[in-house]
Amino acid sequence: MNIIYSPFDELSPKQLEDMFRLRQQVFIIEQTCFYEDIDGFDDKADHLLFYEGEKLAAYLRSFSPGVKYDDEASLGRIIVAPDFRGTGLGARLIKKGVELCEGAPIRIEAQAGLKEYYNRLGFKEEGGTYIVDDIVHLQMTLT
Secondary structure (H helix, E strand, O other): OEEEEEEHHHOOHHHHHHHHHHHHHHHHHHOOOOOOOOOOOHHHOEEEEEEEOOEEEEEEEEEOOOOOOOOOEEEEEEEEOHHHOOOOHHHHHHHHHHHHOOOOOEEEEEEHHHHHHHHHOOOEEEEEEEEEOOEEEEEEEEO
16 A cells, blocks of 8 residues: 655655545535535645555545634545555555644534544544535534
8 A cells, every 4th residue: 555645746747536436426426415526735744645556545634724724734535445445545545644633622513424434543523513515514622
């Protein structure tokens, strides 16, 4: 597995296309959720990409404290390609993302259906559920 961690402006055109294609494939097409994926935050994030050969297998973006939340880092757009689900790659991706936050407290906006999954990785829910783009979400933190 080739792991790339990079700011937006240092990603290659191929890496950018792979990233946007995977996000589109899963978050928009597979989940039938029509939303504005390109939200103006990609250039403020660092991007973690896991490649298996030429195929992007998993991805997330991370934000330093002060970018999305005052005192917390944030992980988002956490995704595993369909061909790699059920392999443990999602947990590896998240653990690597947490490691790259260098001990800062972390906040995620998780789909509520994944609450138990994130609990197993140490995240705790904070507050109630709410709807984002017709999907139930909740805030979760890792300190």
